[in-house]
Amino acid sequence: MAASKKVCIVGAGPSGLVAAKSLLHDQPKGTFDVTIFEAQNRVGGLWPSRKDDNAGLVHPLMVANQSKHIVQFSDLAWPDDAPEFPRAWHIGRYLEAYHDRYCRDAKIHLGQRVVHSELLQPSDQSVEGAKWKVRTCSQDGQQLDHTFDYLLVASGFFGKPVxxxxxxxxxxxxxxxxxxxxxxxxxxxxxxxxxxxxxxxxxxxxxxxxxxxxxxxxxxxxxxxxxxxxxxxxxxxxxxxxxxxxxxxxxxxxxxxxxxxxxxxxxxxxxxxxxxxxxxxxxxxxxxxxxxxxxxxxxxxxxxxxxxxxxxxGFEAASSISFLPSSVQEILSVVPSDLNTTVALAFHGTHHPAIPSLGFVGFYRSPYWGVMEMQARFVTALWAAGGPTSSSLPPRLAAALAEDDSIERTLALRTDPRVSQFPMGDYPWLMQEFSKALEIDRIPPLGEMPRVPPADQSMNILTPARYPAKRTSEAQRTEATKSIQQTESTTWSGVSSARFVAKAIFRSLLGEWKLERDLVSRLPTHPSGHFSGTARFLLRERTRDGREAEHDAALEKDDDIGLEYLYVEEGTFTASNGFSFRATRRYVWRYDEKKDKLSVWFVKTDDQKKADYLFHQVEFVIPDTGTEDAPQAWRANAGHLCIDDFYDVDYRFNFKAVNLKDWSLAYQVKGPKKDYVIEGTYTR
CATH class of the missing domain: 3.50.50.60 (FAD/NAD(P)-binding domain)
Structure with missing residues (x-):
């Protein structure tokens, strides 16, 4: 059996970890001997794994701008109770689990920064067979030299703040x-x-x-x-x-x-x-x-x-690869001042043919984890076959390299005023390009998918789990199936149920609304009239008041406590007899992501910023389909018994795309001494 090829990976963020997984699992055991050097004292790169980890570049409570169905790798599903849009520390925990599952056979050195590298060419001065001397520096300043067959850069695009x-x-x-x-x-x-x-x-x-x-x-x-x-x-x-x-x-x-x-x-x-x-x-x-x-x-x-x-x-990326020799940086066309396309690399950011023992994963300005995983697989396949000029390359891989013009296109972008905000932003195309070159078949949907207008075609969801590696274990296939099931379940919930409506409404309430409200009383002892004013939804961190046990349990489990609104209504009420007066009312509105529930709470009479007890929980009713030009409003109802008086609550929410255009709230109040209807309309 041939000796294992020694690979040095720079960085233990998502790119470094998925590269290690691919090298260790996509080829027969022993093909590669993997060593990872990470400057920080933890894995995860940008992503912290604790709420109080403030040493990194990402706020631990930052919400990812992509869902867990995209921020994932093919062979590790998120926990079932993970939020749809995880926070940074959730992602750090996911990466810790990924390391524990797939990277235990890699030698990982935390607190070790790669500070220098040198390409050691063989006596015949050929690039084939050239090794790498890599120098690392510990946090106490101790430097050590190491020798490897391959060097894989996974240090990320976020080098130094600009x-x-x-x-x-x-x-x-x-x-x-x-x-x-x-x-x-x-x-x-x-x-x-x-x-x-x-x-x-x-x-x-x-x-x-x-x-x-x-x-x-x-x-x-x-x-x-x-x-x-x-x-x-x-x-x-x-x-x-x-x-x-x-x-x-x-x-x-x-x-x-x-x-x-x-x-x-x-x-x-x-x-x-x-x-x-x-x-x-x-x-x-x-x-x-x-x-x-x-x-x-x-x-x-x-x-x-x-x-x-x-x-x-932003960040300048050149410092992330400052450990590469100047001669190598020249070959890679590194321009430190170019913040968009710092390195010219072949086949979608994976390598340069002039330096076959150097690879890259995740060194690009787009946020798709599936592409990182594909890059890692591509570099692994390339090195396992002997490099970009090897006669042992599989036919499709050889054809993909022969047709590739990534370097030329990257260099052309540097002087093109039309340069994209994300130069490698075409996620579906990149996944298809890699899957074709690597002969990876996309898994079809596990079940029937929703049909959507205007073409009445089935939805075709793109996630990393639909592109498993060619060489996978039963455990990996189980994780991929679980991920696809989670995505398909979420998709069906979004188009056939009221799931996510409460969150969409909660998000869209922020700010000030114009409020017009009529009160019609059937009893002469209570006047009818009209209220005109404003309603403000003031965003704040979710408070403990009224839900102390639930709040403390969430903190104990390290769950996210979320946000809420202080609702402040102010205006003038004019009674039917002509008498008018200034009026104000306050509530607290809350959204519980785990339960996907929207609720309204009374405030304390002695401190009107504090929640007191539950008024009602909003229950949504799926509307009729309506038409594209005239969609049906989302309706919701609730009820509340206040001593002897019952409040029957009816909501109607009108959306324009994903935002509330207007909405209404009506109460029918009945009791021994009450019989009236309140109908209010909220507009921007």
């Missing part, structure tokens, strides 16, 4: 990178003046995400029960500077360039409410507590009274 020159030298107000932000208190405790504006710079994913996160933290601090350590909270606001605003914050006439894609549950409605304001342009300077913004047309505006600046300006 700090724009205009703010790099500022010492007047706190300036932090978005990857360093954790709490509002920590940010504002650094302020040296009396500024009240928090400026966020950068309009792509992280800019929208961090602006929405800070707005959520600010809203929660403003509207939480009890006193806050932060003063003057009602004076603070968030100002978001973007050269090309995200699509959800602009109209088609706002820019002559395609908008950036960004994902956030809260950002758009915080912009609508005014807590976030958007400025199009580039941060030009930061002086004292004033930020100067310049547009592409040369227009200048200023933001004064600045308390802090948060930079969502």
């Amino acid at each position: 700090i724009p020159p205009p703010v790099a030298a500022s010492g007047d107000i706190p300036v932090v990178h978005s990857s360093q932000y954790r709490t509002l208190t920590a940010l504002l405790e650094q302020t040296k003046g009396v500024g009240r504006k928090i400026v966020v710079v950068g309009g792509q994913m992280s800019g929208v995400e961090i602006a929405g996160t800070i707005a959520t933290h600010l809203s929660s601090a403003m509207h939480a029960p009890g006193s806050s350590p932060l003063q003057h909270l009602d004076e603070y606001s968030i100002h978001h500077i973007s050269q090309r605003p995200p699509a959800l914050a602009i109209t088609n006439t706002d820019t002559d360039q395609p908008p950036y894609l960004a994902v956030s549950d809260t950002y758009a409605d915080f912009v609508r409410s005014g807590l976030i304001s958007v400025s199009r342009g580039k941060l030009d300077s930061l002086t004292a507590d004033t930020v100067t913004v310049t547009t592409a047309r040369g227009e200048v505006s200023k933001i004064d009274n600045v308390a802090a600046v948060v930079l969502a300006t």
Whole structure:
């Protein structure tokens, strides 16, 4: 039996772990001897595995912008009770489980950073058979040299935070990178003046995400029960500077360039409410507590009274591969200043034919884990066959390499003004390209899938689990089947039941609504009349009040406690006899993701920011189909017995796409001394 080929993997994040799994399991046992070096003291890379792990680049409570059906590998299903959109620490736990399941045979060295590498060519100076000398440095400074047959780069695209020159030298107000932000208190405790504006710079994913996160933290601090350590909270606001605003914050006439894609549950409605304001342009300077913004047309505006600046300006990737020799970096066409396409690699970011013993996994600007897994399989197959020029390459793999023009296209993108926000963003095409080259068959749906308009075709869901490796164990196939079943169950729930409707409504309520309400009483002792005013849904961290045992149990199990709204209604009630007066009402609205339930709670009379006891739980009724132009409203009902009086509650929610356009709430109240109907309509 031939000796095992020694492979060095740089990084133990998702890319490094899936690369190790592929090398260890996709080929006969003993084909590769795998060693992983990870600079941190844990596996997971960007993804922390604890709520209080604040040392990494990702906030542990950040919600992933993709579902668990995409943020997964083919042969490990998520736990059944995992949220549809996991938080960062959930993903860290998933990666720990993945390591324990598939990477135990790899030698992993935590707290060891790869600082240098050297390509050792054989005496005939050929690239075939060249080995790698890799130097590592421990956290206490001890350096060691190691020799390997192959070097696999899985150190990720997030090398070093980019700090724009205009703010790099500022010492007047706190300036932090978005990857360093954790709490509002920590940010504002650094302020040296009396500024009240928090400026966020950068309009792509992280800019929208961090602006929405800070707005959520600010809203929660403003509207939480009890006193806050932060003063003057009602004076603070968030100002978001973007050269090309995200699509959800602009109209088609706002820019002559395609908008950036960004994902956030809260950002758009915080912009609508005014807590976030958007400025199009580039941060030009930061002086004292004033930020100067310049547009592409040369227009200048200023933001004064600045308390802090948060930079969502991305990362430069070159430092992630600074350990590669300069001669190798030259072959790879590394340009440190190019933040979009730093490395020119063949077959969708996997290797360079001039250096056959060097491979890459996950070194690309798109967030799809299935592509990472395919890259790992591709590099494994390439090395197992002897390299890109080997006569032992399977025919389809050889044909794919012969037809590949990834390097040429990557280099062309560098001077193309139409460069995509995500240069490798075509997930379905990439999965098909890899599966064709590797001769991996896609698993068909396990059951009948929903048919959807307008073509009345069955849905065809793309997940990594539908592309299992050619060489899999029974346990791996079981995990893939479980993942597909989870995805298909979620799909059916979304199109044939009320699942997710409560969450969609909860998300869409944020902000202020115009409220018009009629009260019609059948008893002369209670006047009829009309209420006109506003209803505000004020987002905050979910509180313990009224649900103490449930809250404490969730914390004990390390579950997510979620968010809630303080509902504040204010306006004027005019009775049928002409008498009018100012009126206000408060409730607490909560959404429980595990139960997929929306509920409304009374507030305490002595502290109207605190929940008291349950008013009612909203139960949804699946509507008739309706038409595309006139969809039926989602209806819901509830009931509440208040001593002798019964409240029969009826809701109607009208959606426009995924957002509430308007909604209504009606009560029929009957009791010994009550008999009236209240009907209210909420519009933006």
